[in-house]
Ligand code: DX5
């Protein structure tokens with residue numbers, strides 16, 4: 001079982017002081033930060049773009065940038081995110097484009113690559129891509145907004161993908177995103193997840209060190 005990683009989602013941070021929000025994450029000894037990129041098309045919301053990643057790097061962030069592209073057409077934007085400092089770029093399976101070629105392009109630009117599934121998308125839709133990805137992200141809410149309740153019915157999907165990972169002895173990380181706090185992270189861990197995106201319950205927590213330590217122990 002891979003060690004647990006907590007990836008705070010800066011979507012729930014202070015958008016007028018994102019560098020400070022990222023610095024708070026690093027100060028806890030955490031190594032990952034999750035960056036939600038929304039286009040107002042694939043999801044009904046807008047966030048930020050590669051310029052924000054670049055600015056976070058310019059302000060000294062050395063965190064691993066776990067970049068979640070919620071874009072109807074990700075391919076034209078991959079290079080900009082890679083150049084801006086992304087370490088891992090994840091793309092959704094739902095829109096119709098060449099997923100495999102886009103994942104290969106992410107790799108060729110020196111980043112790790114991930115594939116993401118919405119709650120309504122069956123696990124089998126990503127099965128052929130499992131050997132070529134570094135991460136599979138199972139959405140545990142409908143993407144677009146932070147602060148939504150965890151979808152417990154996603155636990156079977158997590159277990160299904162973890163089962164394939166074991167059977168094929170594949171090295172990818174299995175990440176969950178949406179409605180994650182200590183209790184739901186624990187349930188996801190039992191189902192096979194190892195990487196936990198935490199937005200509202202991280203930035204809203206009164207005791208972030210305790211939350212970070214508890215997730216690390218999972
Ligand atoms: C949802 C985003 C999430 C979001 C999670 O569309 O992909 O990363 O920040 O936020 P919480 O943890 O508040 O559900």
Ligand code: ZN
Pocket residue numbers: 009034035036068177197
């Ligand atoms: Zn996300």
